[in-house]
Amino acid sequence: MTGLLTLDAVRFGYDPERPVLEDISFAVQHGEVVAVVGRNGAGKSTMLRLLNGLLRPDAGRLTIAGRDSADLKVSEIAAHIGTVFQAPEQQIFNATVRSEIGFGPAQQGLAPREQAARIDEAVARTGLEGVLDTHPLDLDAAMRRFVAVASVIACRPDLMLLDEAQRGLDATRRATLGGIIADWKASGRAIVLVCHDMDFVAAHADRVLGLAAGRLAVDAPVRDFFADAAATRAVSVEQPGIVALAQALGQPVALSASELVTGLAPRLKGGA
Amino acid sequence: MAVARPQGADHALLYVPGRSFLHRLNPLTKLTLVLWCAVAAFALPPEGTIPLALLSILIGSFAGAGRVFARRLALTLLPLSVALFVVHGMLVDHAGARASLLGLDLSREGLAYMVRILGRIAALLSGSLLFVCTTHPSRLLKALDAHRFSPGAAYVIASPLLLLEPFTQRAKAIREAQMARGLDLEGSFMTRVKAFPALLMPLVTLALADIDHRAQVLDGRGFRAMPHRTVLDAPADSRQQRAVRWAVLVSIPVLIAGGVLWHL
Amino acid sequence: MALINVSGLSFAYESTPVLQNVNLSVAPGEKLAILGGNGSGKSTLAQWIAGWLPRGSYAANAGEVTVEGQPWAELDAATRAGAVQFVGQVPMQQLSGFSFTVRDEIAFGPGNLALPEAKIRARVDAAVEICNLGHLLDRDPFSLSGGEQQRLSIAAALAMQPRALVLDEPTGNFDPESREALLAQLEKLPGALAIVWCDVTLGAPLSVAERVLLLDGGRIAYDGDVAGLLTHPRTAEIFGLPAVAQTALMLRERGLWPAEAPISMDVGRVASALRPMLESAR
Numbered sequence: 097m098t099g100l101l102t103l104d105a106v107r108f109g110y111d112p113e114r115p116v117l118e119d120i121s122f123a124v125q126h127g128e129v130v131a132v133v134g135r136n137g138a139g140k141s142t143m144l145r146l147l148n149g150l151l152r153p154d155a156g157r158l159t160i161a162g163r164d165s166a167d168l169k170v171s172e173i174a175a176h177i178g179t180v181f182q183a184p185e186q187q188i189f190n191a192t193v194r195s196e197i198g199f200g201p202a203q204q205g206l207a208p209r210e211q212a213a214r215i216d217e218a219v220a221r222t223g224l225e226g227v228l229d230t231h232p233l234d235l236d237a238a239m240r241r242f243v244a245v246a247s248v249i250a251c252r253p254d255l256m257l258l259d260e261a262q263r264g265l266d267a268t269r270r271a272t273l274g275g276i277i278a279d280w281k282a283s284g285r286a287i288v289l290v291c292h293d294m295d296f297v298a299a300h301a302d303r304v305l306g307l308a309a310g311r312l313a314v315d316a317p318v319r320d321f322f323a324d325a326a327a328t329r330a331v332s333v334e335q336p337g338i339v340a341l342a343q344a345l346g347q348p349v350a351l352s353a354s355e356l357v358t359g360l361a362p363r364l365k366g367g368a
Numbered sequence: 369m370a371v372a373r374p375q376g377a378d379h380a381l382l383y384v385p386g387r388s389f390l391h392r393l394n395p396l397t398k399l400t401l402v403l404w405c406a407v408a409a410f411a412l413p414p415e416g417t418i419p420l421a422l423l424s425i426l427i428g429s430f431a432g433a434g435r436v437f438a439r440r441l442a443l444t445l446l447p448l449s450v451a452l453f454v455v456h457g458m459l460v461d462h463a464g465a466r467a468s469l470l471g472l473d474l475s476r477e478g479l480a481y482m483v484r485i486l487g488r489i490a491a492l493l494s495g496s497l498l499f500v501c502t503t504h505p506s507r508l509l510k511a512l513d514a515h516r517f518s519p520g521a522a523y524v525i526a527s528p529l530l531l532l533e534p535f536t537q538r539a540k541a542i543r544e545a546q547m548a549r550g551l552d553l554e555g556s557f558m559t560r561v562k563a564f565p566a567l568l569m570p571l572v573t574l575a576l577a578d579i580d581h582r583a584q585v586l587d588g589r590g591f592r593a594m595p596h597r598t599v600l601d602a603p604a605d606s607r608q609q610r611a612v613r614w615a616v617l618v619s620i621p622v623l624i625a626g627g628v629l630w631h632l
Numbered sequence: 633m634a635l636i637n638v639s640g641l642s643f644a645y646e647s648t649p650v651l652q653n654v655n656l657s658v659a660p661g662e663k664l665a666i667l668g669g670n671g672s673g674k675s676t677l678a679q680w681i682a683g684w685l686p687r688g689s690y691a692a693n694a695g696e697v698t699v700e701g702q703p704w705a706e707l708d709a710a711t712r713a714g715a716v717q718f719v720g721q722v723p724m725q726q727l728s729g730f731s732f733t734v735r736d737e738i739a740f741g742p743g744n745l746a747l748p749e750a751k752i753r754a755r756v757d758a759a760v761e762i763c764n765l766g767h768l769l770d771r772d773p774f775s776l777s778g779g780e781q782q783r784l785s786i787a788a789a790l791a792m793q794p795r796a797l798v799l800d801e802p803t804g805n806f807d808p809e810s811r812e813a814l815l816a817q818l819e820k821l822p823g824a825l826a827i828v829w830c831d832v833t834l835g836a837p838l839s840v841a842e843r844v845l846l847l848d849g850g851r852i853a854y855d856g857d858v859a860g861l862l863t864h865p866r867t868a869e870i871f872g873l874p875a876v877a878q879t880a881l882m883l884r885e886r887g888l889w890p891a892e893a894p895i896s897m898d899v900g901r902v903a904s905a906l907r908p909m910l911e912s913a914r
Binding site for chain 3: 135136263268271336338341346353354356357360
């Protein structure tokens with residue numbers, strides 16, 4: 097089965113003698129949210145840079161929208177895959193938020209009316225209406241992250257890569273990001289999250305790819321992954337608190353408070 | 369005492385790790401010797417500069433920096449020799465005697481001029497290489513601090529070398545970020561020229577923000593709170609080295625006077 | 633006397649108010665968390681407490697910050713450096729840019745105070761021990777990972793022997809292992825050192841703090857213990873309650889939570905509060 101993005105026995109090493117990633121095979125389908133997890137140094141950042149073409153496999157094949165990535169320039173891959181990096185200030189260079197978001201659509205050579213429509217849509221989703229004429233670097237770190245997200249939305253790639261995009265966001269902003277992920281998925285596009293925050297993974301991902309020592313140690317639906325203590329240990333991540341609480345109380349895996357309460361209430365004194 | 373060998377960012381430097389006599393010499397002693405070489409390069413005739421350059425190269429090879437010397441000297445001197453040979457030996461119409469070599473009609477005075485210039489540059493370059501190949505910037509910085517130079521002045525001398533690594537890292541990160549958002553840096557020359565502002569703007573903006581932030585960090589760590597600093601593992605110094613430094617410094621005016629007299 | 637005292641502090645960037653009439657004091661050795669959402673002003677307040685802004689081109693619109701009774705501006709550079717140390721969010725930016733090795737980076741601050749070499753060595757050794765940097769002493773600071781750089785910045789701050797350490801989102805870059813390692817290091821700090829930990833999440837800072845301050849729109853909305861923060865009406869809106877605490881609250885709304893048990897975000901505590909009810913239900 098061909099996916100939006102397919103990796104087949106991919107190997108990569110900065111020093112080819114010592115691979116950082118080895119024998120990596122998976123596919124990402126339309127409408128899927130996939131989380132890449134693992135400890136620092138497990139190869140997550142390398143994986144991300146292979147997906148957006150900044151690095152190329154030493155062996156194996158990486159296919160994007162049916163084409164071998166070896167035949168595509170990074171700028172061509174960017175039309176299919178948009179990346180929100182950890183440090184947005186490294187990609188921001190326009191003088192206003194509006195021109196920063198409009199940079200991608202302009203590069204794509206879209207008609208001015210279409211460009212304006214893209215900007216409006218991206219701004220509405222990210223809640224940046226009030227700061228369109230502000231210099232992006234005058235915004236706080238969380239708002240700058242959303243400028244980077246809006247820049248990707250405006251380009252409408254098939255796949256969005258989010259590198260720790262939830263980090264440092266408060267509840268309101270996390271909800272905004274969660275809404276963007278849900279909309280993106282609903283429109284049939286895909287998301288790959290690189291993420292340390294297991295609560296965020298539990299709440300938003302469909303599937304987990306776990307890396308350990310450069311190999312794909314886990315590829316499982318999110319619920320199965322968290323239910324399996326051996327799997328979380330294998331990739332050195334902690335179970336979300338809610339999963340640990342459910343297990344401590346002898347309940348099946350729950351990914352949200354309401355799910356656990358629904359399951360638990362009949363067992364509690366006075367709850368039946 | 370072992371010479372500190374920091375790991376990591378050394379690829380940007382010409383420093384060649386080692387434990388030779390020259391490595392162990394106090395950086396300030398070496399600095400005065402470089403100064404002497406620089407003056408000598410201009411004051412001495414080719415009969416002096418060429419042996420001086422050869423001596424530096426010999427010492428450099430003993431200190432384990434032969435390859436760096438060969439490479440740097442070749443890169444500088446070979447193109448220069450060719451240019452000087454063609455311009456002064458063949459093209460410029462010098463008066464006086466002519467020489468003939470392999471059927472070429474050459475000006476003797478032009479050739480002498482070429483040798484003089486090459487001798488100077490070789491002496492200057494090999495003297496400086498001797499210093500940079502055997503002195504890690506951290507040792508220079510520590511020697512300056514240990515001799516109670518003002519911290520601000522020491523920082524101005526050392527910071528370009530110190531901040532090279534983070535600057536390089538950031539430039540690479542910006543390049544990658546812009547490529548991943550569709551900026552074509554693999555296309556024709558013109559597309560790359562057009563992409564240039566997208567690389568330069570974040571680099572400059574972030575560098576300015578860094579300067580501001582670093583000033584606060586330095587202040588928070590008491591930088592310039594006192595007129596001088598204490599350093600750990602300051603390069604060893606000795607009465608003999610101090611004597612050598614004074615002798616070298618005193619000999620510089622003599623050298624200059626000698627040079628002037630020679631040319632009269 | 634309070635170590636740090638902030639009284640009636642108001643501050644604006646250009647025309648945007650960031651802090652409004654903030655009053656707080658930090659006692660010697662106190663472990664305080666300042667929590668708030670994005671744009672609540674906590675990073676700005678952290679910098680004021682650490683004495684950063686008053687020395688720059690900014691001035692308070694009203695109020696002042698004093699250290700042991702003296703305003704920041706009246707302290708000389710050496711006293712300021714020995715009073716409060718600040719460790720910011722971006723690890724690479726905390727480095728002096730003056731050192732080629734980890735050892736020299738830690739020795740940089742004490743060296744600036746022109747202390748005798750033996751004293752500097754003792755301070756470096758102590759900081760290296762707490763922050764577990766012994767195997768990295770000869771590495772170039774800029775070649776370290778983000779987590780290692782953060783540990784180095786904390787070690788460099790500790791070598792100044794400050795009376796307060798201000799941390800701005802110190803675990804933001806960390807995976808769980810590095811976070812646990814940092815928390816373990818903070819436990820090794822001398823008890824007399826005050827810690828002010830500013831963050832946007834409830835997790836790690838609350839495992840260190842004895843007292844919590846909630847900053848909301850540049851004002852202090854809450855000042856008290858951790859349990860009180862978890863039931864504060866704004867807490868859930870700003871931070872999103874951790875699902876464990878949310879479970880406890882939902883059960884309490886349904887009358888299924890033991891009346892005497894405090895609401896907690898700790899899995900162990902919530903589980904042990906609920907277990908007796910489960911068993912008696914069987």
